[in-house]
Amino acid sequence: MISFIAQRIAKAIVVLLALVVMNFFLIRMAPGDPAVVMAGEAGAGDQLFIAQLREKFGLDQPLPVQLFLYVKGILSLDLGFSFRQQMPVSKLILDRLPATLLLTGTAFAISLAFGILFGALAARFAGTWADTVITIAALIFYATPLFWVALMAILLFSVTMDWLPSFGYETVGAGYTGLAHVLDVAAHLILPATTIGLFFMATYARMTRASMLEVSRLDFVKTARAKGLSDAVIQRRHVLRNALLPVVTLAGLQAGTLVGGAVLTETVFAWPGIGRLMYEALLQRDYNLLLGVFVVCSAMVLAFNLITDLVYRSVDPRIEFAA
Amino acid sequence: MSKRKILVSFAAMCMLSTAAVAEGPKPGGVINAVIQPEPPSLMMGLVQNGPTQMVAGNIYEGLLRYSPKLDPLPGLAESWSVSEDGKVYTFKLVKGVTWHDGKPFTAADVLFSIEFLKQTHARARGNLAQLEKVEAPDQSTVVFTLKQPFGPFIGIFEVGSLPMIPKHLYEGTDFKTNPANNTPIGTGPFMFSEWQKGSFIRLVKNPSYHVKGKPNIDEIYWHVIPDAAARSVAYETGKVDVLPGGSVENFDVPRLSKLKNTCVTGAGWEFFSPHSWLWLNNRSGPTANKKFRQALMFAIDRNMAKDVVWNGLGKIATGPSGSAIKYYTSAVPKYDYEPAKAKTLLKEAGYKGEKVRMLPLPYGETWQRWAEMVRQNLQDVGINVEMVATDVPGWNQKVSEWDYDIAFTYLYQYGDPALGVGRNYVSSQIAKGSPFNNVEGYSNPEIDRLFADGAVAFPDAAREEIYAKAQKILVEDVPVAWMLELQFPTITRCSVKNLITTGIGVNDGFRDAWIEK
Numbered sequence: 046m047i048s049f050i051a052q053r054i055a056k057a058i059v060v061l062l063a064l065v066v067m068n069f070f071l072i073r074m075a076p077g078d079p080a081v082v083m084a085g086e087a088g089a090g091d092q093l094f095i096a097q098l099r100e101k102f103g104l105d106q107p108l109p110v111q112l113f114l115y116v117k118g119i120l121s122l123d124l125g126f127s128f129r130q131q132m133p134v135s136k137l138i139l140d141r142l143p144a145t146l147l148l149t150g151t152a153f154a155i156s157l158a159f160g161i162l163f164g165a166l167a168a169r170f171a172g173t174w175a176d177t178v179i180t181i182a183a184l185i186f187y188a189t190p191l192f193w194v195a196l197m198a199i200l201l202f203s204v205t206m207d208w209l210p211s212f213g214y215e216t217v218g219a220g221y222t223g224l225a226h227v228l229d230v231a232a233h234l235i236l237p238a239t240t241i242g243l244f245f246m247a248t249y250a251r252m253t254r255a256s257m258l259e260v261s262r263l264d265f266v267k268t269a270r271a272k273g274l275s276d277a278v279i280q281r282r283h284v285l286r287n288a289l290l291p292v293v294t295l296a297g298l299q300a301g302t303l304v305g306g307a308v309l310t311e312t313v314f315a316w317p318g319i320g321r322l323m324y325e326a327l328l329q330r331d332y333n334l335l336l337g338v339f340v341v342c343s344a345m346v347l348a349f350n351l352i353t354d355l356v357y358r359s360v361d362p363r364i365e366f367a368a
Numbered sequence: 369m370s371k372r373k374i375l376v377s378f379a380a381m382c383m384l385s386t387a388a389v390a391e392g393p394k395p396g397g398v399i400n401a402v403i404q405p406e407p408p409s410l411m412m413g414l415v416q417n418g419p420t421q422m423v424a425g426n427i428y429e430g431l432l433r434y435s436p437k438l439d440p441l442p443g444l445a446e447s448w449s450v451s452e453d454g455k456v457y458t459f460k461l462v463k464g465v466t467w468h469d470g471k472p473f474t475a476a477d478v479l480f481s482i483e484f485l486k487q488t489h490a491r492a493r494g495n496l497a498q499l500e501k502v503e504a505p506d507q508s509t510v511v512f513t514l515k516q517p518f519g520p521f522i523g524i525f526e527v528g529s530l531p532m533i534p535k536h537l538y539e540g541t542d543f544k545t546n547p548a549n550n551t552p553i554g555t556g557p558f559m560f561s562e563w564q565k566g567s568f569i570r571l572v573k574n575p576s577y578h579v580k581g582k583p584n585i586d587e588i589y590w591h592v593i594p595d596a597a598a599r600s601v602a603y604e605t606g607k608v609d610v611l612p613g614g615s616v617e618n619f620d621v622p623r624l625s626k627l628k629n630t631c632v633t634g635a636g637w638e639f640f641s642p643h644s645w646l647w648l649n650n651r652s653g654p655t656a657n658k659k660f661r662q663a664l665m666f667a668i669d670r671n672m673a674k675d676v677v678w679n680g681l682g683k684i685a686t687g688p689s690g691s692a693i694k695y696y697t698s699a700v701p702k703y704d705y706e707p708a709k710a711k712t713l714l715k716e717a718g719y720k721g722e723k724v725r726m727l728p729l730p731y732g733e734t735w736q737r738w739a740e741m742v743r744q745n746l747q748d749v750g751i752n753v754e755m756v757a758t759d760v761p762g763w764n765q766k767v768s769e770w771d772y773d774i775a776f777t778y779l780y781q782y783g784d785p786a787l788g789v790g791r792n793y794v795s796s797q798i799a800k801g802s803p804f805n806n807v808e809g810y811s812n813p814e815i816d817r818l819f820a821d822g823a824v825a826f827p828d829a830a831r832e833e834i835y836a837k838a839q840k841i842l843v844e845d846v847p848v849a850w851m852l853e854l855q856f857p858t859i860t861r862c863s864v865k866n867l868i869t870t871g872i873g874v875n876d877g878f879r880d881a882w883i884e885k
Contacts, residue, residue: 075761075762076758076761076762076765076766077759077760077761077762077763077764077765078761078765079761081761081764081765081768081801081802081803082760082761082764083408083417084490084802084804092799092801092802093490093493094490095801095802101544129408130408130409130565131408131409131415131544131549137565140565141565141566144566196597199597199598199601200601203601203605204601204604204605207605210607211598211601211602211605211607212591212593212598212601212602212607213567213568213591213593214567215567217400217567217568217570217589217591218398218400218570218587218589312594312595313595313597313598314598315566315567315591315592315593315594315595315598317564317565317566317567317592318566321566321594322566324594325405325406325594328759328760328761329760329761330761
């Protein structure tokens with residue numbers, strides 16, 4: 046198992062470097078550069094100022110030189126300096142990463158737990174009104190854009206009912222500590238986490254339902270029934286467990302894309318995470334910061350894929366590790 | 369209502385208003401305001417963008433402030449005088465001023481700031497081009513000597529244009545990496561306290577502020593909320609008290625202004641005078657033809673744009689200068705909404721339906737809707753318009769590389785034609801790589817001469833005559849299509865008093881603000 050993990054990590058590093066090089070060129074293909082954006086914000090139009098900025102950022106050097114310096118930095122775990130934020134990229138990302146992990150982790154847990162639960166219920170009661178309700182709700186949440194759900198949630202729960210805060214990570218200036226702080230953050234977390242969670246929950250519910258219905262038609266389920274096991278035991282121990290494999294695969298793949306969902310949600314809810322950092326860096330052509338966030342996101346996707354492979358093993362003992 | 373009741377009510381109202389007048393500023397309280405986008409840094413000497421000034425205008429100060437009529441007001445200088453030949457400006461500094469770390473502010477700091485800003489501040493560098501020398505005969509006197517009279521010189525000392533930088537923290541250091549950049553130290557009414565990136569910036573009252581009894585407010589929280597709709601909700605739900613101009617989309621302004629305890633004002637933008645226009649590429653294509661450009665002016669319904677897109681805020685721009693700018697004249701050719709005249713001019717220009725590329729300003733819904741309205745106007749007179757969608761960097765790139773036919777923009781004018789108007793029309797400012805100079809490529813030797821003369825003419829009457837002539841020529845030539853003098857509404861709780869007291873508005877700090885309890 047250790048050699049399997051080591052080999053996967055080695056491969057992941059190669060993939061990561063390839064992604065860095067590809068992203069490096071992709072970003073630079075977009076029109077505009079950070080010097081012009083910053084000069085624009087300063088309302089200062091002279092060429093000297095823009096030239097100074099380009100020189101300061103190293104943008105006056107040939108592209109291969111810029112790439113060489115960047116990759117060299119990456120290899121020594123240096124993600125560079127953010128042009129706009131005037132701070133090391135790694136510090137910016139590390140400062141924001143916990144908020145994103147909290148948000149996406151909660152959203153992931155909500156989506157997985159409720160997705161599997163509702164999917165299982167829909168399969169168990171397939172063809173009944175409960176199945177129809179769950180299926181329609183899942184389709185609606187899957188088809189509705191995240192930012193729209195976010196705005197409607199704010200309108201309902203913050204403006205109309207005044208139950209939950211509409212923006213931020215905590216109540217600024219309240220000075221809460223201990224349990225009060227935890228509850229305050231939790232209150233701020235509910236709307237954004239549920240918004241992301243609903244979208245992914247819909248996918249898992251659909252996947253679980255389909256997979257369970259498929260598994261329940263297999264011979265070993267008939268055998269279990271012939272043995273006289275109760276329906277609840279058959280569904281939980283035999284059908285659900287076997288039906289979870291594709292759900293685990295999907296969850297592993299989507300864990301990485303959760304950050305993508307967080308870009309919009311963090312922006313609407315002013316959640317101070319790396320999704321927002323990425324969005325702002327993109328608009329400001331903050332090359333180093335954008336690449337840094339991409340590196341971290343790519344690393345997360347690769348890590349989740351590895352974890353998925355490991356989880357396979359525990360869900361289905363028939364699977365063996367092979368490098 | 370009986371006469372007696374009316375009298376009693378009137379008396380009660382008089383008593384209430386007298387009580388209100390007698391109340392006056394009250395110390396204490398917290399202001400929650402919105403800032404967007406999040407400033408990259410609060411060190412005003414190094415970063416000169418709008419959000420930085422809006423927050424750090426509370427931390428740093430300039431030698432002068434400016435009234436809504438753009439007359440100079442005392443700032444860190446308590447008095448000033450100008451020599452008869454208009455070349456020597458002498459400033460007397462307020463005595464007893466200290467930096468937030470307790471060190472005294474002196475004339476040496478002013479001299480240092482000038483040298484600092486010449487290296488880091490593009491606009492200051494331009495404003496100081498006529499400076500021959502600056503001296504400090506004593507600790508509280510600074511003397512600026514110019515190479516020749518420079519009319520707008522008295523207008524360059526506002527905090528965003530020439531912020532004072534602490535010499536004791538920056539002298540002999542690498543300015544860009546100085547650790548003090550993260551904990552800015554100024555002389556202003558509020559001190560930097562905390563910045564949680566992506567969430568909020570907290571400023572606290574400067575107890576040693578040099579203006580007695582000021583500031584009244586204890587703390588300011590600047591909340592970073594990236595989405596415009598979420599900013600509206602934050603105000604609506606009572607989480608913030610101040611939405612500075614431009615914080616919310618214009619279509620939300622009427623709704624928010626109807627909320628209880630809500631006041632809306634367009635004041636506080638007189639110094640910047642945001643002026644909007646369409647860049648028209650004078651080099652090639654249909655827009656190179658003067659008659660085509662004049663036709664555009666007649667084809668666009670600017671009144672409708674003002675009333676519908678901008679909710680009635682702002683004024684129709686009559687020419688290159690905003691009406692708050694010095695030497696503005698309305699005695700220029702008029703371009704009312706006359707589609708029939710536009711069609712005639714298009715015919716005279718020989719326009720045959722060639723495609724014209726238009727770049728909206730990618731600053732949100734308001735600008736998108738405005739571009740759609742203009743496109744409709746232009747299509748109505750037979751102009752074949754193609755909209756080109758971009759984001760901000762893409763817009764900058766296309767405009768700076770002159771890759772457009774028509775492009776929306778707005779720029780600040782900084783109170784004087786020599787500071788914020790001439791740069792867009794003189795031929796020395798035609799250069800690729802910047803979206804803020806003479807992007808349209810208009811070249812007229814007479815305009816070059818008038819703006820060159822106007823900057824150094826003395827006294828004021830001479831400047832007035834020169835700029836009146838320049839405005840007339842420009843409006844006749846239509847190098848760009850002027851649209852509106854913009855007004856960005858500031859929305860506040862009515863209980864927040866005296867928030868805007870100068871022509872620099874919320875960008876000038878909250879030193880006079882107080883909260884009615």
